[in-house]
Amino acid sequence: MYPYPSGPAHQGHVRNYTFGDLVVRYQTMQGKAVLSPLGFDSFGLPAENAAIRTGTHPRVFTDARIAELKESIVRLGAVYDWRREVRSHDPSYIHWTQLIFLRLLKAGLAYRAHAPVNWCPGCQTVLANEQVLPDGRCERSGDVVETRDLEQWFFKITTYADELLAGLEGLEWPERVKVMQRNWIGRSEGAEIALEVVGRPDLTLTVFTTRPDTAFGMTYAVMAPEHPLADELTTAEQREAVAELRARAASESEIQRTAAAEGASLEKRGVFTGSWVVNPMNGERIPLYVADYVLMGYGTGAIMAVPAEDQRDWAFAQLHGLPVVRTVAPPERWEEQGGEAYSGDGVKVNSGFLDGLRVAEAKEAAIEFLEREGRGCRKVNYRLRDWLISRQRFWGCPIPVVHCSVHGAVPVPEDQLPVLAPDDVEFLPSGQSPLALHEGFKRATCPVGGEPAVRETDTMDTFVDSSWYFLRFCDPFDAQAPFSPAAVVRWMPVDQYIGGIEHAILHLMYARFFTRALVDVGLAPPDLPREPFRRLFTQGMIRMDGSKMSKSKGNLIAPARYYESVGADALRLFHLFVGPPTDDFDWSDQTDDVIEGCGRFLDRLWRLAERAPSPDGRSGVLSGTDVRVRRATHRTIQQVTGDIERWSYNTAVAHCMEQVNLLQRYAQDDPHAEVLGEALDALLHLLAPMAPHVTAELWERRHADRLHGRPWPQFDDALVIEETVTMVVQVNGKVRDRIGVPAAIGEEEARAAALASARVADALGGATPVRVVVRAPRLVNVVTADG
């Protein structure tokens, strides 16, 4: 666990730690060695905003929030190895985050580049693509993100695009998280084609397509407004129109541009450049356009347009009066039924040597042709972009680089780490990072030549800190390295990761990338598993009035009031009981009643356990009732164990409640001391991972030793088999009678018992059964001719 410390826990945290703690305690009772540490993702914008508001240093603010969060976690009774607690903002952690940066830099996995980036005016910093919502807003502040051209630091996550995609296959993760990552990586196979430019033998325009088979239908080509050749390929007559379009496109962020346009229904804004290119398949001259529906960031920033087989190109062609040539025969009556572009499979037409082939074969043939002619090549493209990690903020891990006018961006030598931000800084609402205003911090010497240099003032995205904390957890005591090879190999991968769905892309993708990169740069050993999280469980959100419960929404319900009123155990039980862990939960007016109900259950358990072992209880021979109670005890062990194994915590609690209800009646009615004692002891074990405080106390009162550390109870196979069951008798599928029968009843006896039933005879009303379906011992269905 690596929570962002936002202050006292809210119910989302409580739920998360309750599930996590149940797993930890249960697996420990199963005899496993369990490593369960907790640390704090303690860099981040809220602390800095608070500093601007109140003048408090972010460290002071953050340490206070950590103390609050930690207290509410400790009071919940969750077991963590606090010796291993780490914090992103701790100098010893900063040191290793910076070392990792330097090693990635050395290996070419970190680089600095000038690029159009997402700028959030609210946060006064750039953002990674992953942090921009589909509607072009900042996921934190909700402000509309702008595009700025800046020189920034990137991590080369795209190197691992294929591996990150393939690695998903072996993971026990929710399918929808895998799907989200697959979509985000967005692999597509196709070809790059170099188009000749008419009258410019010195130039070619390279386009990417997933449908090289449709190239005969290419009736125009389009380049993105930001394309480097856009200027050069615009003729004098078209210059003004193109310039206008490019200016308009530049004023919007790319994500905004793609989000604002709803599919193909909107106008495709574009203009003719005045230049012509050549279709390499048939040698025809086709016009070259600039249009904002083509994105510079994907593929080559230019496309071949095939209106007949691409709906976007179709719409654009209609608008600009461009020809449409079908290269795949659409299905019967396609056009009569209003069909426009047809992108499905079919037989090739109007395509020279491809005619008669199907799409898949034609793709291959087209690529072979292009490669043979030297006009193109096979190519795989990804939607995934490199991870922009620069942030123009103070409260983050400083990027350990200095800028020298002679040697450029020079890494800080490893023996000079960590680079720490100074304390004597002023937090002003100017939007500028205090680091950028701090002359003492900025003044540096070039490690290469000793020239005066300027220290980098950007800090790293806080997702960098959380991309390797799980490795540090394995070995947080190492003062010489981020972690020792032996420790990470011993503990990794994480067997069970628990978190919210909000991490589906950001954190989980970055952590997968980091784990691989750390191995490849030699910081982690080669035998470290390349997937850090083997099993992932995504818990449901706690919602209130339709939105996620969080401090920023102001709808937080702190656990402290329940610690006081019903106790931490009742609150834990509530979170387990209220529904499947994967489901969202709507906090409402009735919720307190349910929590109190969980408290009442624990009260009943308490009263029950306090009167046993009952000195006045019977001993000696077991009665029929005693045996039935024993059977119930062992069945409960079986059920609760199964429930926990399959994450069905709500039914695990329900089965314990059922058992308490049964024992309560039993205890009032001359119980056998040993039977009741066995039942109570088993119950305390089963509830120990769910309600650790109450069960530990009751156990101590009964046995004067400790429940914690005892093994998980086993059930007796002979006792979980029922001896009598209720057999349902149906007539034509409707239940007409229920008969108690021995569990071992044979098919013939079951049939006879069913047909002997007076109720069945009534229901038959003289009709003759034509068929009797027997599923002994549970069910018999008597079927008549007219049924």
Added chain:
RNA sequence: GCCCGGAUGGCGGAAUCGGUAGACGCGGAGGCCUCAAAAGCCUUUGCUCGCAAGGGCGUGCGGGUUCGAGUCCCGCUCCGGGCACCA
């Protein structure tokens, strides 16, 4: 538009392999205890007809498969989520 989930009493939910729909809890009703209340305990609680015994209906809607469907298949509706000019 595409891809995933989901829809069960007044409410949260259960039904693990096609075989008793509604476990467990909340809420409601009635009762016991008490001078009274709180707490606790007991009974009851899907809808409906019936004095009762008992019957009919019932898992979003419409079909289908089956002796039998909440569960499987086909076609919809609504809700939630993800993706969406990615060539």
